[in-house]
Amino acid sequence: MNESILTIAMPKGRIFGDACRLLRNAGFRLPETFETTRKLILELDSEPFRFILAKPVDVPTYVEYGAADLGIAGKDVLLESGRDVYEMVDLGISKCHMAVAGKPNHRSRNPFLKIATKYPNIASNFYRRRGEQVDLIALNGSIELAPIIGLADAIVDIVSTGQTLKENGLVEFDRLLDISSRLIVNPVSYRLKKNLIDQIVEKMIKATEGTKIGMD
Numbered sequence: 001m002n003e004s005i006l007t008i009a010m011p012k013g014r015i016f017g018d019a020c021r022l023l024r025n026a027g028f029r030l031p032e033t034f035e036t037t038r039k040l041i042l043e044l045d046s047e048p049f050r051f052i053l054a055k056p057v058d059v060p061t062y063v064e065y066g067a068a069d070l071g072i073a074g075k076d077v078l079l080e081s082g083r084d085v086y087e088m089v090d091l092g093i094s095k096c097h098m099a100v101a102g103k104p105n106h107r108s109r110n111p112f113l114k115i116a117t118k119y120p121n122i123a124s125n126f127y128r129r130r131g132e133q134v135d136l137i138a139l140n141g142s143i144e145l146a147p148i149i150g151l152a153d154a155i156v157d158i159v160s161t162g163q164t165l166k167e168n169g170l171v172e173f174d175r176l177l178d179i180s181s182r183l184i185v186n187p188v189s190y191r192l193k194k195n196l197i198d199q200i201v202e203k204m205i206k207a208t209e210g211t212k213i214g215m216d
């Protein structure tokens, strides 16, 4: 862990654009090429920050191990990974929710027997709390395929616009969790670099207040 420079782990993909806009609103002078470069480590001119561009699911890992001091990660990824990091700010970006969904005529089949998901920990906690025993089938994508093709009775997955469910003839049964992206911090970094991190947290909270205006 470098004492004089802060490393921030950024999620590539869906969250990246929203996160860059928020960082710029917070006063970070990100270069124009930030969103298009294929470089994975980006340093800022004359500012003590460097950004690493990671797969979203890996951001909490970089932060927990101290390879990054801070990071931006979806609440879904944080809950699923259970990594030991401080969650400092709800950034209010990349909002979506997690739901149980399936074919409309499966509503009466309770408990569901087989649940396909990319989020086995979140799903198993949900069903444990409900006192229902289910078989979880871990998949890596195209989760909506599972109930259509008969691999599972239902899915636990992310819903944003609802288009994927709709186009595949599926309906939402239960809403598990509202999701947005969070600013996370490595606990040791926070102890050693508290002043600098607190300044960033404050700036991000201010920038976030702008993004929350007019949101649901």
Ligand SMILES: Nc1ncnc2c1ncn2[C@@H]1O[C@H](COP(=O)(O)OP(=O)(O)OP(=O)(O)O)[C@@H](O)[C@H]1O
Pocket: 012, 013, 014, 015, 055, 056, 057, 073, 074, 075, 076, 077, 094, 095, 096, 141, 158, 159, 160, 161, 179, 180, 181
């Ligand atoms: N419609 C959505 N589907 C999935 N994730 C979404 C959606 N809307 C917002 N998110 C947020 O974006 C994050 C996922 O981003 P992204 O899809 O780029 O990563 P990924 O799952 O690693 O992608 P990939 O499909 O390449 O595996 C989630 O953790 C969630 O917090």
Ligand SMILES: O=P(O)(O)OC[C@H]1O[C@H](OP(=O)(O)OP(=O)(O)O)[C@H](O)[C@@H]1O
Pocket: 140, 141, 142, 143, 144, 157, 158, 159, 160, 161, 162, 163, 164, 165
């Ligand atoms: O409600 P919507 O706006 O349709 O978004 C939800 C869909 O987006 C995600 O899949 P993604 O596009 O990441 O593809 P994947 O199948 O590879 O997970 C998620 O797993 C849903 O399938």
